[in-house]
Amino acid sequence: xxxxxxxGVTTEEEFLLIQDQAECRGRMLLKSIVRSSGLRGEKVxxxxxxxxxxxxxxxxxEDADSxxxxxxxxxxxxxxxxxxxxxxxxxxxxxILSHIKPSQGATEQAxxxxxxxxxxILSHIKPSQGATEQAxxxVLDSLSWILLHKPVxxxxxxxxxxxxxxxxxxxxxxxxxxxxxxxxHEPGILASICHLASTAIKVLPLPDAGSVKSKGSCGLAAxxxxxxxxxxxxxxxxxxxxENCELKFLGEHNLEPDYQEEDTDKTDPAANLTFxxxxxxxxxxAKEEVPLPFHFSMEKKSSLLQSSKGQGLIYYxxxxxxDIDDExxxxxxxx
Numbered sequence: 001x002x003x004x005x006x007x008g009v010t011t012e013e014e015f016l017l018i019q020d021q022a023e024c025r026g027r028m029l030l031k032s033i034v035r036s037s038g039l040r041g042e043k044v045x046x047x048x049x050x051x052x053x054x055x056x057x058x059x060x061x062e063d064a065d066s067x068x069x070x071x072x073x074x075x076x077x078x079x080x081x082x083x084x085x086x087x088x089x090x091x092x093x094x095x096i097l098s099h100i101k102p103s104q105g106a107t108e109q110a111x112x113x114x115x116x117x118x119x120x121i122l123s124h125i126k127p128s129q130g131a132t133e134q135a136x137x138x139v140l141d142s143l144s145w146i147l148l149h150k151p152v153x154x155x156x157x158x159x160x161x162x163x164x165x166x167x168x169x170x171x172x173x174x175x176x177x178x179x180x181x182x183x184x185h186e187p188g189i190l191a192s193i194c195h196l197a198s199t200a201i202k203v204l205p206l207p208d209a210g211s212v213k214s215k216g217s218c219g220l221a222a223x224x225x226x227x228x229x230x231x232x233x234x235x236x237x238x239x240x241x242x243e244n245c246e247l248k249f250l251g252e253h254n255l256e257p258d259y260q261e262e263d264t265d266k267t268d269p270a271a272n273l274t275f276x277x278x279x280x281x282x283x284x285x286a287k288e289e290v291p292l293p294f295h296f297s298m299e300k301k302s303s304l305l306q307s308s309k310g311q312g313l314i315y316y317x318x319x320x321x322x323d324i325d326d327e328x329x330x331x332x333x334x335x
Contacts, residue, residue, distance in 0.1 A: 002221050002237045003249045005199055007036050014175055015159055017143075017197035019182045019190070024219050026203040027051070028059075028241040030141065030179050035060060035245040037137040038067040042174055044137045047096070049073040049145040056141070059245050093158050096138065097166060135174045138162065142179040143193065152189050159196050200224045206238070207253075220253060 005016070006029075016033065020026030037044050044067055048056055053070045060068070140146065147155060163173040182190055182202070194200050202222040219240070225233045238250035270277045279287065291297070296304075 001225065001233065001235050002201070002223055002239055003247055005201075005223065005225065006033050006247050008040060008175060014198040015196055016175060016177045016199045016201070017180060017194060018178070018201050018203065019180045019194070020203040021181065021183045024203050024205045026179055026201075027141070028245070029201070029203060029219075029221070029239075029247070030139065030177065031056075031059060031245040032241050032247040033177050034068070034137070034139055035064075036247075037175060038064060040135075041067070042135045042137045043067055043069065044139060045069045045071060046139040046141060047071045047073060048141045050142050059243060061244065093162060093165060096158070096162065097169065097171075135172050136166070137175045137177065138173060140176070140178040142181065144179070144181040144184050147185065147189065152192055156192055156196060159193075198226050 018026040018030055018033075020029075034044050034046065038061070046056065046068065048070055052074050053072055056070060057064060057068070143155065159176060159178070162176060166173045178193075178197075180190070180193060200223070202224075204220040204222060206220055219238070221237050221239055223233075223235045223237065225235075227233070236253035238253060240248050240250060242248055
C-alpha cells in the first residue's frame with residue numbers, strides 16, 4: 001500500500017503527512033514522493049526551510065528542473081536581510097498561492113500580509129488570464145519549522161483550505177505533502193495535524209535489522225490511510241529508498257499481539273468452588289422431564305380446544321328490592 005500511495009494511484013485530492021524522528025529520518029521518503037509526482041506530470045512546488053536547494057535537489061532525476069520549483073526559505077528564513085523569497089513570519093495561505101500561481105505580470109517575491117483571510121485571498125489574487133487548469137503538488141519541508149514560528153491553528157486552517165481556495169483560482173492542487181518531526185512537538189499538536197491528513201506515514205526504525213535483507217538503508221512505515229468512503233486502513237510495511245529516490249517495497253510487517261493468550265484448557269475456574277456448577281447425567285434427565293409452567297401438553301391442548309356437548313344457560317332470580325321494568329331496563333340509571 002505504501003508504494004501505491006507514493007505513486008499516487010488514487011484520484012482524489014489528499015494531504016499526505018510524513019512523521020519521522022531523529023533516529024529515522026523521513027526526507028528520503030519525501031523526495032521519493034516528489035519524484036513520483038514529477039513523473040506523473042505534476043508541477044511540484046517545494047517550500048524549503050530546513051535544507052538548501054542544492055541539498056534537496058541531490059539524488060533527484062536530472063530532468064527535475066522541468067517540473068520542480070523550489071521556493072527558498074532556508075538562507076533568510078526570518079527575512080532579516082530583506083532577501084528572503086519565502087519568509088516564515090509571513091507564511092500563510094496568501095503567500096503559498098502567490099508563489100504557486102502569481103498574477104499576470106507579477107514576479108515571485110516575499111509577501112508580507114498580517115491579517116489575511118479567504119476573502120482577501122480571492123479578492124487580491126487573480127489567476128493569469130487564459131491559463132488552463134494545472135495539476136500541482138505542494139511540498140512543505142518541513143511543517144515542524146513552520147510550527148515553531150506560526151500557531152498550530154493557522155497551519156491547520158492553511159492545510160484545510162488550500163486545495164479549495166486554489167480550485168477557485170483555476171488551479172488544481174493534486175496533493176499536499178508535509179514532513180513533520182514527531183519528537184519536536186507535543187502530542188496535542190501532532191494529533192491536530194494528523195487529524196487533517198488523509199494519509200499519515202510514521203517512519204520508524206527497524207525492530208529487527210536482520211529481518212529484512214537489503215543493500216540500502218531500510219525503514220518501517222506505519223501507514224494510516226482514510227479512503228473516500230470513510231474506511232480506515234492500517235498497515236506496517238518495510239521499505240527502502242534507492243539512490244535515485246525510487247521507493248522499493250520490501251514486505252509487510254506482521255503485527256504481533258502485546259500479550260500471549262493463556263491456555264484456558266488447563267485451568268478450571270470452577271475447580272475450588274463450595275458449590276457445584278455442573279449437572280450429572282441423572283440430574284440433567286430429571287431437569288428435562290420437568291414441564292415448564294406455560295408449556296401445554298397435547299392432552300391439555302385437546303381438552304381446551306374440545307367443544308362442549310351441552311349448551312350453557314344463565315338463570316337470574318330477582319330480589320324483592322329489584323325494580324325491574326321490562327319496557328325501560330335502564331330506568332334505574334341516572335341519565
